[in-house]
Amino acid sequence: MTLIARRSLLAGALLAPALAGAQSAYPGRTVRVINAYSPGGTADVVCRILFARLSERLGQSFAVENRPGAAGTIAAQAVARAPADGYTLLYDATAHSVNPALFGSRLPYDTRRDLLPVFLAMVTPNTLMVTNGFGPRTVPELIAHAKANPGRLDCASTGIGTVQHVSLELLNHRAEIRINHVVYREIAAARNDLTSGRVPMQFSNVPSTLPVTQANQARCLAHCGPAPIAQLPGIPGFAETLPGFETWEWNGVFTPAGTPGEVITRLNAELNATIRDSVVIERLTGLGALTRPNTVEEFAAFRDQQTEFFTGMVRMANIRID
Template sequence: MGQDTRLGRRLLAGLALAAPAIARAQGRTTRVINAYSPGGTADVVCRILFAALGARMGQGFAVENRPGAAGTIAAQAVARAPADGATLLYDATAHSVNPALFGSRLPYDTQRDLLPVFLAMVTPNTLMANLDFPARTVPALIDLAKSRPGRLDCATTGIGTAQHVSLELFNHLAGTRIAHVAYREMASARNDLTAGRVPLQFSNVPTTLPLVQAGQVACLAHTGPAPVGVLPGVPGLAETLPGFETWEWNGVFAPAGTPPGLIRELNAALNAVIAEPATLERLTGLGALTRPNTVEEFAAFRAQQIEFFAGMVRMANIRID
Protein backbone atom coordinates (compact mmCIF):
# COMPACT_ATOMS: atom_id res chain seq x y z
CA MET A 1 0.00 0.00 0.00
CA GLY A 2 1.41 3.40 -1.03
CA GLN A 3 2.10 6.23 1.37
CA ASP A 4 -0.54 8.46 -0.27
CA THR A 5 -3.21 5.77 0.19
CA ARG A 6 -2.33 5.29 3.85
CA LEU A 7 -2.36 9.06 4.41
CA GLY A 8 -5.73 9.39 2.69
CA ARG A 9 -7.25 6.69 4.91
CA ARG A 10 -5.86 8.34 8.03
CA LEU A 11 -7.29 11.69 6.99
CA LEU A 12 -10.72 10.20 6.29
CA ALA A 13 -10.68 8.43 9.63
CA GLY A 14 -9.70 11.68 11.33
CA LEU A 15 -12.53 13.48 9.58
CA ALA A 16 -15.08 10.97 10.83
CA LEU A 17 -14.01 11.82 14.37
CA ALA A 18 -13.60 15.52 13.70
CA ALA A 19 -17.10 16.52 12.68
CA PRO A 20 -18.87 15.72 15.97
CA ALA A 21 -16.08 17.25 18.04
CA ILE A 22 -15.99 20.46 16.03
CA ALA A 23 -19.76 20.77 16.13
CA ARG A 24 -19.79 20.30 19.91
CA ALA A 25 -16.99 22.83 20.37
CA GLN A 26 -18.67 25.49 18.28
CA GLY A 27 -22.41 24.84 18.46
CA ARG A 28 -22.98 27.49 15.77
CA THR A 29 -21.92 28.60 12.32
CA THR A 30 -18.20 29.24 12.14
CA ARG A 31 -17.06 32.66 10.92
CA VAL A 32 -14.18 32.57 8.45
CA ILE A 33 -12.77 36.08 8.24
CA ASN A 34 -11.06 36.50 4.89
CA ALA A 35 -8.36 39.17 4.78
CA TYR A 36 -8.95 39.93 1.09
CA SER A 37 -11.59 41.38 -1.20
CA PRO A 38 -14.34 39.37 -2.92
CA GLY A 39 -13.42 37.91 -6.29
CA GLY A 40 -9.66 37.66 -5.80
CA THR A 41 -7.66 34.45 -5.65
CA ALA A 42 -7.79 34.18 -1.85
CA ASP A 43 -11.54 34.72 -1.82
CA VAL A 44 -12.25 32.19 -4.59
CA VAL A 45 -10.09 29.46 -3.04
CA CYS A 46 -11.45 30.15 0.45
CA ARG A 47 -15.05 29.79 -0.70
CA ILE A 48 -14.32 26.58 -2.62
CA LEU A 49 -12.70 25.01 0.43
CA PHE A 50 -15.23 26.03 3.05
CA ALA A 51 -18.26 25.27 0.87
CA ALA A 52 -16.88 21.75 0.44
CA LEU A 53 -16.04 21.51 4.14
CA GLY A 54 -19.51 22.63 5.15
CA ALA A 55 -21.15 20.10 2.82
CA ARG A 56 -18.98 17.29 4.13
CA MET A 57 -19.51 18.17 7.79
CA GLY A 58 -23.13 19.32 7.62
CA GLN A 59 -22.12 22.55 9.32
CA GLY A 60 -22.14 26.21 8.34
CA PHE A 61 -19.01 28.18 7.51
CA ALA A 62 -19.77 31.84 6.78
CA VAL A 63 -17.03 33.65 4.86
CA GLU A 64 -16.75 37.32 5.82
CA ASN A 65 -14.47 39.50 3.69
CA ARG A 66 -12.64 42.09 5.76
CA PRO A 67 -9.86 43.50 3.54
CA GLY A 68 -7.56 46.39 4.29
CA ALA A 69 -4.13 47.34 5.62
CA ALA A 70 -2.37 44.40 3.93
CA GLY A 71 -4.52 41.89 5.77
CA THR A 72 -3.86 43.24 9.24
CA ILE A 73 -7.46 44.30 9.91
CA ALA A 74 -8.75 40.74 9.53
CA ALA A 75 -5.77 39.24 11.35
CA GLN A 76 -6.22 41.57 14.32
CA ALA A 77 -9.92 40.72 14.55
CA VAL A 78 -9.18 37.00 14.71
CA ALA A 79 -6.23 37.44 17.08
CA ARG A 80 -8.66 39.08 19.52
CA ALA A 81 -11.52 36.60 18.98
CA PRO A 82 -12.48 33.94 21.54
CA ALA A 83 -10.34 30.83 21.19
CA ASP A 84 -13.27 28.45 20.84
CA GLY A 85 -13.04 27.48 17.17
CA ALA A 86 -15.99 29.71 16.21
CA THR A 87 -13.78 32.24 14.37
CA LEU A 88 -11.06 31.41 11.86
CA LEU A 89 -8.76 33.56 9.72
CA TYR A 90 -8.19 32.96 6.03
CA ASP A 91 -5.01 34.80 5.14
CA ALA A 92 -2.40 34.81 2.41
CA THR A 93 1.19 35.76 1.65
CA ALA A 94 1.03 39.20 3.29
CA HIS A 95 0.66 37.33 6.60
CA SER A 96 4.35 36.41 6.34
CA VAL A 97 5.49 39.79 4.99
CA ASN A 98 3.80 42.01 7.57
CA PRO A 99 6.09 41.28 10.55
CA ALA A 100 9.02 42.77 8.63
CA LEU A 101 6.99 45.42 6.85
CA PHE A 102 5.20 46.88 9.88
CA GLY A 103 7.55 45.86 12.71
CA SER A 104 6.41 47.12 16.10
CA ARG A 105 3.39 48.84 14.52
CA LEU A 106 1.75 45.46 13.90
CA PRO A 107 -1.12 45.28 16.43
CA TYR A 108 -0.55 41.60 17.19
CA ASP A 109 2.29 39.08 17.22
CA THR A 110 1.88 36.95 14.10
CA GLN A 111 3.46 33.75 15.37
CA ARG A 112 2.24 34.04 18.95
CA ASP A 113 -1.35 35.19 18.41
CA LEU A 114 -2.38 33.29 15.27
CA LEU A 115 -2.01 29.51 15.19
CA PRO A 116 -1.50 27.67 11.88
CA VAL A 117 -4.32 25.26 11.01
CA PHE A 118 -3.95 24.35 7.34
CA LEU A 119 -1.93 25.41 4.28
CA ALA A 120 -4.73 25.78 1.72
CA MET A 121 -2.74 26.32 -1.45
CA VAL A 122 0.44 27.65 -2.99
CA THR A 123 0.94 29.14 -6.43
CA PRO A 124 3.93 30.61 -8.22
CA ASN A 125 4.00 34.23 -9.19
CA THR A 126 4.04 35.11 -12.89
CA LEU A 127 5.62 37.79 -15.03
CA MET A 128 3.21 39.11 -17.66
CA ALA A 129 3.82 41.53 -20.53
CA ASN A 130 1.57 43.65 -22.67
CA LEU A 131 1.06 42.10 -26.11
CA ASP A 132 2.94 44.99 -27.76
CA PHE A 133 5.97 44.65 -25.49
CA PRO A 134 9.03 43.86 -27.64
CA ALA A 135 10.69 41.34 -25.31
CA ARG A 136 9.03 37.92 -25.19
CA THR A 137 11.72 35.98 -23.30
CA VAL A 138 13.41 36.61 -19.97
CA PRO A 139 16.90 37.06 -21.49
CA ALA A 140 15.47 39.56 -23.99
CA LEU A 141 13.73 41.41 -21.16
CA ILE A 142 16.95 41.61 -19.17
CA ASP A 143 18.84 43.01 -22.16
CA LEU A 144 16.10 45.56 -22.80
CA ALA A 145 15.91 46.59 -19.13
CA LYS A 146 19.68 47.06 -18.95
CA SER A 147 19.55 49.30 -22.00
CA ARG A 148 16.80 51.40 -20.35
CA PRO A 149 17.70 51.56 -16.64
CA GLY A 150 14.80 52.90 -14.61
CA ARG A 151 12.67 53.48 -17.71
CA LEU A 152 10.64 50.24 -17.75
CA ASP A 153 7.69 49.97 -15.38
CA CYS A 154 6.26 46.89 -13.72
CA ALA A 155 2.91 46.80 -11.94
CA THR A 156 2.07 44.95 -8.76
CA THR A 157 -0.88 45.07 -6.36
CA GLY A 158 0.98 46.93 -3.66
CA ILE A 159 4.12 47.67 -1.68
CA GLY A 160 5.49 44.63 0.11
CA THR A 161 3.32 42.13 -1.74
CA ALA A 162 4.71 38.87 -3.07
CA GLN A 163 4.63 40.45 -6.54
CA HIS A 164 6.64 43.46 -5.34
CA VAL A 165 9.17 41.14 -3.71
CA SER A 166 9.35 39.13 -6.95
CA LEU A 167 10.21 42.31 -8.88
CA GLU A 168 12.88 43.29 -6.36
CA LEU A 169 14.37 39.80 -6.51
CA PHE A 170 14.36 39.99 -10.32
CA ASN A 171 16.19 43.31 -10.27
CA HIS A 172 18.69 41.96 -7.74
CA LEU A 173 19.50 38.75 -9.61
CA ALA A 174 19.35 40.21 -13.13
CA GLY A 175 21.19 43.44 -12.36
CA THR A 176 18.32 45.53 -13.76
CA ARG A 177 16.42 48.60 -12.52
CA ILE A 178 12.81 48.02 -13.55
CA ALA A 179 10.62 50.55 -11.74
CA HIS A 180 7.86 49.46 -9.39
CA VAL A 181 4.32 50.79 -9.94
CA ALA A 182 2.06 49.87 -7.02
CA TYR A 183 -1.69 49.57 -7.59
CA ARG A 184 -4.32 49.30 -4.90
CA GLU A 185 -6.17 46.43 -6.55
CA MET A 186 -5.76 43.92 -9.36
CA ALA A 187 -8.42 45.23 -11.77
CA SER A 188 -6.70 48.58 -12.29
CA ALA A 189 -3.30 46.95 -12.79
CA ARG A 190 -4.77 44.47 -15.26
CA ASN A 191 -6.54 47.20 -17.22
CA ASP A 192 -3.40 49.31 -17.49
CA LEU A 193 -1.35 46.29 -18.55
CA THR A 194 -3.72 45.21 -21.29
CA ALA A 195 -4.13 48.80 -22.48
CA GLY A 196 -0.37 49.29 -22.69
CA ARG A 197 -0.12 51.99 -20.05
CA VAL A 198 2.26 49.74 -18.12
CA PRO A 199 4.33 47.13 -19.99
CA LEU A 200 4.92 44.50 -17.30
CA GLN A 201 3.17 43.04 -14.28
CA PHE A 202 3.98 40.46 -11.64
CA SER A 203 0.86 38.51 -10.70
CA ASN A 204 -0.03 34.93 -9.76
CA VAL A 205 -1.11 31.90 -11.76
CA PRO A 206 -4.88 32.02 -10.99
CA THR A 207 -5.05 35.69 -12.02
CA THR A 208 -2.82 35.24 -15.06
CA LEU A 209 -4.48 32.14 -16.48
CA PRO A 210 -7.74 33.72 -17.77
CA LEU A 211 -5.81 36.62 -19.32
CA VAL A 212 -3.52 34.22 -21.18
CA GLN A 213 -6.45 32.06 -22.26
CA ALA A 214 -8.23 35.16 -23.60
CA GLY A 215 -5.12 36.21 -25.51
CA GLN A 216 -4.88 39.51 -23.64
CA VAL A 217 -1.32 39.20 -22.28
CA ALA A 218 1.89 37.29 -22.79
CA CYS A 219 3.18 35.29 -19.83
CA LEU A 220 6.97 35.46 -19.98
CA ALA A 221 7.77 33.29 -16.97
CA HIS A 222 6.69 31.94 -13.61
CA THR A 223 8.55 31.83 -10.30
CA GLY A 224 8.21 28.15 -9.42
CA PRO A 225 10.91 25.47 -9.58
CA ALA A 226 8.91 23.09 -11.82
CA PRO A 227 6.63 23.42 -14.88
CA VAL A 228 3.12 24.77 -14.22
CA GLY A 229 0.58 22.45 -15.82
CA VAL A 230 -2.00 25.14 -16.66
CA LEU A 231 0.66 27.33 -18.31
CA PRO A 232 2.29 24.91 -20.75
CA GLY A 233 5.51 26.13 -22.31
CA VAL A 234 5.97 28.99 -19.84
CA PRO A 235 9.50 28.76 -18.39
CA GLY A 236 10.54 29.29 -14.80
CA LEU A 237 12.57 32.41 -14.04
CA ALA A 238 15.08 30.08 -12.38
CA GLU A 239 16.03 28.78 -15.84
CA THR A 240 17.62 32.18 -16.51
CA LEU A 241 18.18 33.36 -12.93
CA PRO A 242 19.20 30.31 -10.86
CA GLY A 243 17.66 30.20 -7.40
CA PHE A 244 14.70 32.43 -8.29
CA GLU A 245 11.66 31.13 -6.40
CA THR A 246 8.72 33.03 -4.90
CA TRP A 247 5.26 31.88 -3.95
CA GLU A 248 1.87 33.14 -3.07
CA TRP A 249 0.04 31.02 -0.53
CA ASN A 250 -3.23 30.85 1.40
CA GLY A 251 -3.79 29.39 4.83
CA VAL A 252 -6.22 28.96 7.69
CA PHE A 253 -5.42 30.22 11.19
CA ALA A 254 -7.07 30.17 14.63
CA PRO A 255 -6.70 32.48 17.64
CA ALA A 256 -4.02 31.59 20.18
CA GLY A 257 -5.46 29.39 22.91
CA THR A 258 -7.67 27.36 20.57
CA PRO A 259 -7.52 23.74 21.82
CA PRO A 260 -4.83 21.77 19.95
CA GLY A 261 -7.23 18.88 19.43
CA LEU A 262 -9.69 21.14 17.65
CA ILE A 263 -6.96 22.54 15.41
CA ARG A 264 -5.85 19.04 14.46
CA GLU A 265 -9.42 18.03 13.71
CA LEU A 266 -9.87 21.00 11.42
CA ASN A 267 -6.56 20.20 9.74
CA ALA A 268 -7.66 16.60 9.12
CA ALA A 269 -11.02 17.73 7.77
CA LEU A 270 -9.47 20.24 5.38
CA ASN A 271 -6.93 17.67 4.20
CA ALA A 272 -9.82 15.36 3.37
CA VAL A 273 -11.58 18.15 1.46
CA ILE A 274 -8.62 18.82 -0.85
CA ALA A 275 -8.48 15.08 -1.58
CA GLU A 276 -12.04 15.14 -2.94
CA PRO A 277 -11.87 14.83 -6.75
CA ALA A 278 -14.36 17.66 -7.41
CA THR A 279 -12.55 20.09 -5.12
CA LEU A 280 -9.12 19.08 -6.40
CA GLU A 281 -10.25 19.56 -10.00
CA ARG A 282 -11.55 23.08 -9.31
CA LEU A 283 -8.39 24.16 -7.51
CA THR A 284 -6.04 22.59 -10.05
CA GLY A 285 -7.94 24.30 -12.86
CA LEU A 286 -7.23 27.64 -11.20
CA GLY A 287 -3.54 26.89 -10.88
CA ALA A 288 -3.86 26.66 -7.10
CA LEU A 289 -1.54 23.86 -6.00
CA THR A 290 -2.56 21.81 -2.99
CA ARG A 291 -0.77 19.20 -0.94
CA PRO A 292 -1.53 17.29 2.27
CA ASN A 293 -0.01 19.04 5.27
CA THR A 294 0.04 18.74 9.02
CA VAL A 295 -0.21 21.57 11.53
CA GLU A 296 3.51 21.23 12.20
CA GLU A 297 4.38 21.34 8.50
CA PHE A 298 2.34 24.48 7.99
CA ALA A 299 3.94 26.11 11.03
CA ALA A 300 7.40 25.36 9.63
CA PHE A 301 6.38 26.70 6.21
CA ARG A 302 5.09 29.93 7.76
CA ALA A 303 8.31 30.40 9.75
CA GLN A 304 10.38 29.89 6.58
CA GLN A 305 8.26 32.38 4.64
CA ILE A 306 8.52 34.99 7.42
CA GLU A 307 12.30 34.61 7.36
CA PHE A 308 12.46 34.82 3.54
CA PHE A 309 10.34 37.95 3.31
CA ALA A 310 12.19 39.62 6.19
CA GLY A 311 15.41 39.16 4.23
CA MET A 312 13.83 40.56 1.07
CA VAL A 313 12.37 43.58 2.86
CA ARG A 314 15.84 44.37 4.27
CA MET A 315 17.65 43.73 0.98
CA ALA A 316 15.31 45.90 -1.10
CA ASN A 317 14.73 48.46 1.69
CA ILE A 318 10.97 48.09 1.23
CA ARG A 319 9.03 50.56 3.34
CA ILE A 320 5.34 51.22 3.86
CA ASP A 321 3.97 54.52 5.15
Protein backbone atom coordinates in the same frame (compact mmCIF):
# COMPACT_ATOMS: atom_id res chain seq x y z
CA MET B 1 -9.19 15.33 51.91
CA THR B 2 -11.47 18.19 52.92
CA LEU B 3 -15.14 18.36 51.99
CA ILE B 4 -14.43 21.30 49.62
CA ALA B 5 -11.63 19.37 47.93
CA ARG B 6 -13.86 16.30 47.48
CA ARG B 7 -16.59 18.46 45.95
CA SER B 8 -14.10 20.12 43.57
CA LEU B 9 -12.77 16.73 42.50
CA LEU B 10 -16.30 15.43 41.92
CA ALA B 11 -17.24 18.53 39.93
CA GLY B 12 -14.14 18.14 37.76
CA ALA B 13 -14.91 14.50 37.14
CA LEU B 14 -18.46 15.36 36.09
CA LEU B 15 -17.36 18.27 33.89
CA ALA B 16 -14.62 16.40 32.00
CA PRO B 17 -16.97 14.19 29.92
CA ALA B 18 -19.07 17.23 29.07
CA LEU B 19 -16.03 19.12 27.78
CA ALA B 20 -14.83 16.10 25.82
CA GLY B 21 -18.28 15.73 24.30
CA ALA B 22 -18.39 19.41 23.33
CA GLN B 23 -15.02 19.19 21.60
CA SER B 24 -15.91 15.99 19.75
CA ALA B 25 -19.12 17.66 18.54
CA TYR B 26 -17.23 20.60 17.02
CA PRO B 27 -18.50 22.46 15.14
CA GLY B 28 -21.83 22.78 16.90
CA ARG B 29 -22.78 26.11 15.30
CA THR B 30 -21.80 28.42 12.45
CA VAL B 31 -18.07 29.11 12.13
CA ARG B 32 -16.99 32.55 10.91
CA VAL B 33 -14.14 32.54 8.40
CA ILE B 34 -12.71 36.05 8.12
CA ASN B 35 -11.00 36.41 4.76
CA ALA B 36 -8.34 39.12 4.67
CA TYR B 37 -8.88 39.83 0.97
CA SER B 38 -11.51 41.23 -1.38
CA PRO B 39 -14.24 39.21 -3.10
CA GLY B 40 -13.29 37.76 -6.47
CA GLY B 41 -9.53 37.50 -5.96
CA THR B 42 -7.57 34.25 -5.81
CA ALA B 43 -7.69 34.04 -2.00
CA ASP B 44 -11.44 34.59 -1.98
CA VAL B 45 -12.17 32.05 -4.72
CA VAL B 46 -10.04 29.30 -3.16
CA CYS B 47 -11.37 30.05 0.32
CA ARG B 48 -14.98 29.70 -0.81
CA ILE B 49 -14.32 26.47 -2.70
CA LEU B 50 -12.74 24.88 0.37
CA PHE B 51 -15.19 26.05 2.99
CA ALA B 52 -18.29 25.38 0.89
CA ARG B 53 -17.19 21.74 0.64
CA LEU B 54 -16.18 21.63 4.31
CA SER B 55 -19.65 22.88 5.25
CA GLU B 56 -21.15 19.99 3.31
CA ARG B 57 -18.77 17.48 4.90
CA LEU B 58 -19.46 18.54 8.47
CA GLY B 59 -23.10 19.57 8.14
CA GLN B 60 -22.37 22.98 9.64
CA SER B 61 -21.97 26.36 8.01
CA PHE B 62 -18.54 27.93 7.58
CA ALA B 63 -19.55 31.49 6.68
CA VAL B 64 -16.91 33.47 4.77
CA GLU B 65 -16.72 37.16 5.64
CA ASN B 66 -14.44 39.38 3.55
CA ARG B 67 -12.61 41.99 5.59
CA PRO B 68 -9.84 43.41 3.34
CA GLY B 69 -7.52 46.30 4.06
CA ALA B 70 -4.10 47.28 5.37
CA ALA B 71 -2.31 44.30 3.77
CA GLY B 72 -4.48 41.83 5.64
CA THR B 73 -3.80 43.26 9.09
CA ILE B 74 -7.42 44.34 9.73
CA ALA B 75 -8.70 40.78 9.41
CA ALA B 76 -5.74 39.30 11.26
CA GLN B 77 -6.17 41.68 14.18
CA ALA B 78 -9.88 40.86 14.43
CA VAL B 79 -9.16 37.13 14.62
CA ALA B 80 -6.23 37.55 17.00
CA ARG B 81 -8.64 39.26 19.43
CA ALA B 82 -11.52 36.82 18.90
CA PRO B 83 -12.53 34.12 21.42
CA ALA B 84 -10.21 31.11 21.15
CA ASP B 85 -13.00 28.58 20.69
CA GLY B 86 -12.63 27.54 17.05
CA TYR B 87 -15.63 29.54 15.88
CA THR B 88 -13.63 32.41 14.35
CA LEU B 89 -11.00 31.48 11.76
CA LEU B 90 -8.65 33.61 9.68
CA TYR B 91 -8.09 32.94 6.00
CA ASP B 92 -4.88 34.77 5.15
CA ALA B 93 -2.31 34.76 2.39
CA THR B 94 1.29 35.67 1.61
CA ALA B 95 1.10 39.12 3.22
CA HIS B 96 0.84 37.28 6.55
CA SER B 97 4.54 36.39 6.25
CA VAL B 98 5.57 39.81 4.92
CA ASN B 99 3.84 42.03 7.49
CA PRO B 100 6.11 41.38 10.50
CA ALA B 101 9.07 42.84 8.60
CA LEU B 102 7.03 45.47 6.77
CA PHE B 103 5.21 46.95 9.77
CA GLY B 104 7.56 46.00 12.61
CA SER B 105 6.39 47.28 15.99
CA ARG B 106 3.39 48.98 14.37
CA LEU B 107 1.75 45.60 13.76
CA PRO B 108 -1.17 45.48 16.23
CA TYR B 109 -0.62 41.80 17.07
CA ASP B 110 2.23 39.31 17.19
CA THR B 111 1.88 37.01 14.19
CA ARG B 112 3.53 33.94 15.73
CA ARG B 113 2.21 34.38 19.26
CA ASP B 114 -1.39 35.39 18.51
CA LEU B 115 -2.31 33.35 15.43
CA LEU B 116 -1.90 29.57 15.26
CA PRO B 117 -1.43 27.79 11.91
CA VAL B 118 -4.11 25.23 11.07
CA PHE B 119 -3.82 24.32 7.39
CA LEU B 120 -1.89 25.39 4.28
CA ALA B 121 -4.73 25.72 1.77
CA MET B 122 -2.82 26.29 -1.45
CA VAL B 123 0.39 27.50 -3.03
CA THR B 124 0.91 28.90 -6.50
CA PRO B 125 3.99 30.32 -8.23
CA ASN B 126 4.04 33.94 -9.19
CA THR B 127 4.10 34.89 -12.85
CA LEU B 128 5.26 37.83 -14.93
CA MET B 129 2.67 39.06 -17.39
CA VAL B 130 3.53 41.51 -20.16
CA THR B 131 1.54 43.39 -22.76
CA ASN B 132 1.04 41.65 -26.07
CA GLY B 133 3.19 44.25 -27.80
CA PHE B 134 6.12 43.97 -25.33
CA GLY B 135 9.36 43.38 -27.27
CA PRO B 136 11.28 40.86 -25.13
CA ARG B 137 9.98 37.28 -25.47
CA THR B 138 12.24 35.54 -22.95
CA VAL B 139 13.83 36.25 -19.56
CA PRO B 140 17.32 36.77 -21.07
CA GLU B 141 15.81 39.21 -23.57
CA LEU B 142 14.00 41.04 -20.78
CA ILE B 143 17.20 41.37 -18.76
CA ALA B 144 19.15 42.62 -21.77
CA HIS B 145 16.39 45.11 -22.58
CA ALA B 146 16.30 46.39 -18.98
CA LYS B 147 20.07 46.81 -18.91
CA ALA B 148 19.94 48.77 -22.14
CA ASN B 149 17.15 50.96 -20.73
CA PRO B 150 17.91 51.40 -17.01
CA GLY B 151 15.02 52.88 -15.03
CA ARG B 152 12.80 53.21 -18.09
CA LEU B 153 10.63 50.12 -17.63
CA ASP B 154 7.64 49.99 -15.30
CA CYS B 155 6.07 47.05 -13.51
CA ALA B 156 2.71 47.18 -11.72
CA SER B 157 1.71 45.73 -8.37
CA THR B 158 -1.16 46.22 -5.94
CA GLY B 159 0.93 47.50 -3.07
CA ILE B 160 4.25 48.10 -1.37
CA GLY B 161 5.58 44.92 0.19
CA THR B 162 3.21 42.61 -1.67
CA VAL B 163 4.65 39.38 -3.05
CA GLN B 164 4.40 40.94 -6.52
CA HIS B 165 6.56 43.84 -5.35
CA VAL B 166 9.01 41.44 -3.70
CA SER B 167 9.18 39.37 -6.91
CA LEU B 168 10.15 42.50 -8.84
CA GLU B 169 12.81 43.45 -6.31
CA LEU B 170 14.21 39.92 -6.41
CA LEU B 171 14.43 40.17 -10.20
CA ASN B 172 16.14 43.55 -9.97
CA HIS B 173 18.61 42.17 -7.43
CA ARG B 174 19.40 38.85 -9.11
CA ALA B 175 19.63 40.24 -12.65
CA GLU B 176 21.34 43.49 -11.60
CA ILE B 177 18.77 45.64 -13.38
CA ARG B 178 16.41 48.44 -12.38
CA ILE B 179 12.72 48.15 -13.31
CA ASN B 180 10.45 50.71 -11.65
CA HIS B 181 7.73 49.65 -9.21
CA VAL B 182 4.37 51.25 -9.99
CA VAL B 183 1.80 50.88 -7.20
CA TYR B 184 -1.91 50.53 -7.86
CA ARG B 185 -4.60 50.55 -5.19
CA GLU B 186 -6.57 47.70 -6.71
CA ILE B 187 -5.97 44.78 -9.02
CA ALA B 188 -8.60 45.80 -11.57
CA ALA B 189 -6.91 49.13 -12.29
CA ALA B 190 -3.50 47.50 -12.63
CA ARG B 191 -4.91 44.82 -14.93
CA ASN B 192 -6.67 47.39 -17.11
CA ASP B 193 -3.46 49.36 -17.55
CA LEU B 194 -1.57 46.19 -18.40
CA THR B 195 -4.04 44.97 -21.01
CA SER B 196 -4.35 48.44 -22.52
CA GLY B 197 -0.57 48.81 -22.74
CA ARG B 198 -0.22 51.74 -20.31
CA VAL B 199 2.13 49.67 -18.13
CA PRO B 200 4.21 46.95 -19.82
CA MET B 201 4.58 44.42 -16.97
CA GLN B 202 2.86 43.06 -13.91
CA PHE B 203 3.76 40.26 -11.52
CA SER B 204 0.76 38.08 -10.77
CA ASN B 205 0.02 34.44 -9.95
CA VAL B 206 -1.15 31.43 -11.95
CA PRO B 207 -4.90 31.62 -11.13
CA SER B 208 -5.01 35.34 -12.01
CA THR B 209 -2.88 34.88 -15.12
CA LEU B 210 -4.88 32.12 -16.80
CA PRO B 211 -8.08 34.06 -17.68
CA VAL B 212 -6.07 37.00 -19.02
CA THR B 213 -3.80 34.90 -21.24
CA GLN B 214 -6.66 32.65 -22.35
CA ALA B 215 -8.53 35.77 -23.49
CA ASN B 216 -5.36 36.92 -25.29
CA GLN B 217 -5.38 40.19 -23.34
CA ALA B 218 -1.73 39.80 -22.30
CA ARG B 219 0.92 37.09 -22.32
CA CYS B 220 2.88 35.32 -19.64
CA LEU B 221 6.61 35.75 -20.10
CA ALA B 222 7.78 33.53 -17.22
CA HIS B 223 6.76 31.98 -13.92
CA CYS B 224 8.52 31.88 -10.56
CA GLY B 225 8.28 28.16 -9.80
CA PRO B 226 11.09 25.57 -9.92
CA ALA B 227 9.40 23.21 -12.40
CA PRO B 228 7.12 23.38 -15.47
CA ILE B 229 3.49 24.29 -14.77
CA ALA B 230 0.87 22.21 -16.55
CA GLN B 231 -1.55 25.12 -16.79
CA LEU B 232 1.11 27.27 -18.51
CA PRO B 233 2.52 24.96 -21.19
CA GLY B 234 5.72 26.20 -22.77
CA ILE B 235 6.18 29.05 -20.29
CA PRO B 236 9.69 28.95 -18.76
CA GLY B 237 10.62 29.56 -15.17
CA PHE B 238 12.88 32.41 -14.09
CA ALA B 239 15.03 29.73 -12.45
CA GLU B 240 16.14 28.51 -15.88
CA THR B 241 18.01 31.81 -16.27
CA LEU B 242 18.44 32.80 -12.61
CA PRO B 243 18.94 29.55 -10.64
CA GLY B 244 17.03 29.40 -7.38
CA PHE B 245 14.64 32.20 -8.33
CA GLU B 246 11.33 31.30 -6.65
CA THR B 247 8.44 33.30 -5.24
CA TRP B 248 5.10 31.90 -4.21
CA GLU B 249 1.68 33.02 -3.19
CA TRP B 250 0.02 30.91 -0.54
CA ASN B 251 -3.22 30.79 1.42
CA GLY B 252 -3.73 29.35 4.87
CA VAL B 253 -6.13 28.97 7.78
CA PHE B 254 -5.36 30.26 11.29
CA THR B 255 -7.05 30.38 14.70
CA PRO B 256 -6.55 32.66 17.70
CA ALA B 257 -3.91 31.50 20.18
CA GLY B 258 -5.43 29.39 22.92
CA THR B 259 -7.78 27.45 20.64
CA PRO B 260 -8.04 23.87 21.94
CA GLY B 261 -5.61 21.50 20.27
CA GLU B 262 -8.43 19.02 19.57
CA VAL B 263 -10.26 21.64 17.50
CA ILE B 264 -7.15 22.52 15.49
CA THR B 265 -6.41 18.84 14.87
CA ARG B 266 -9.97 18.23 13.67
CA LEU B 267 -9.93 21.23 11.36
CA ASN B 268 -6.60 20.16 9.88
CA ALA B 269 -7.85 16.61 9.28
CA GLU B 270 -11.11 17.75 7.70
CA LEU B 271 -9.43 20.33 5.47
CA ASN B 272 -6.93 17.69 4.34
CA ALA B 273 -9.89 15.46 3.46
CA THR B 274 -11.52 18.37 1.62
CA ILE B 275 -8.58 18.90 -0.74
CA ARG B 276 -8.71 15.18 -1.61
CA ASP B 277 -12.32 15.56 -2.79
CA SER B 278 -12.51 15.00 -6.56
CA VAL B 279 -14.68 18.08 -7.19
CA VAL B 280 -12.34 20.31 -5.18
CA ILE B 281 -9.29 18.86 -6.94
CA GLU B 282 -10.81 19.59 -10.34
CA ARG B 283 -11.74 23.15 -9.48
CA LEU B 284 -8.43 24.06 -7.85
CA THR B 285 -6.37 22.36 -10.54
CA GLY B 286 -8.23 24.31 -13.19
CA LEU B 287 -7.33 27.51 -11.36
CA GLY B 288 -3.66 26.58 -11.08
CA ALA B 289 -3.92 26.51 -7.29
CA LEU B 290 -1.63 23.74 -6.04
CA THR B 291 -2.56 21.79 -2.91
CA ARG B 292 -0.76 19.22 -0.84
CA PRO B 293 -1.54 17.32 2.36
CA ASN B 294 0.02 19.04 5.37
CA THR B 295 0.05 18.80 9.14
CA VAL B 296 -0.21 21.69 11.57
CA GLU B 297 3.52 21.34 12.26
CA GLU B 298 4.40 21.38 8.57
CA PHE B 299 2.35 24.51 7.98
CA ALA B 300 3.97 26.20 10.99
CA ALA B 301 7.42 25.40 9.58
CA PHE B 302 6.34 26.70 6.15
CA ARG B 303 5.12 29.96 7.70
CA ASP B 304 8.44 30.41 9.50
CA GLN B 305 10.39 29.75 6.30
CA GLN B 306 8.29 32.21 4.30
CA THR B 307 8.55 34.86 7.04
CA GLU B 308 12.33 34.49 7.05
CA PHE B 309 12.48 34.80 3.25
CA PHE B 310 10.33 37.92 3.10
CA THR B 311 12.12 39.52 6.05
CA GLY B 312 15.37 39.17 4.12
CA MET B 313 13.79 40.59 0.96
CA VAL B 314 12.25 43.58 2.75
CA ARG B 315 15.63 44.43 4.26
CA MET B 316 17.59 43.82 1.06
CA ALA B 317 15.34 46.01 -1.05
CA ASN B 318 14.82 48.54 1.76
CA ILE B 319 11.04 48.26 1.35
CA ARG B 320 9.21 50.67 3.64
CA ILE B 321 5.68 51.80 4.36
CA ASP B 322 5.76 55.44 5.46
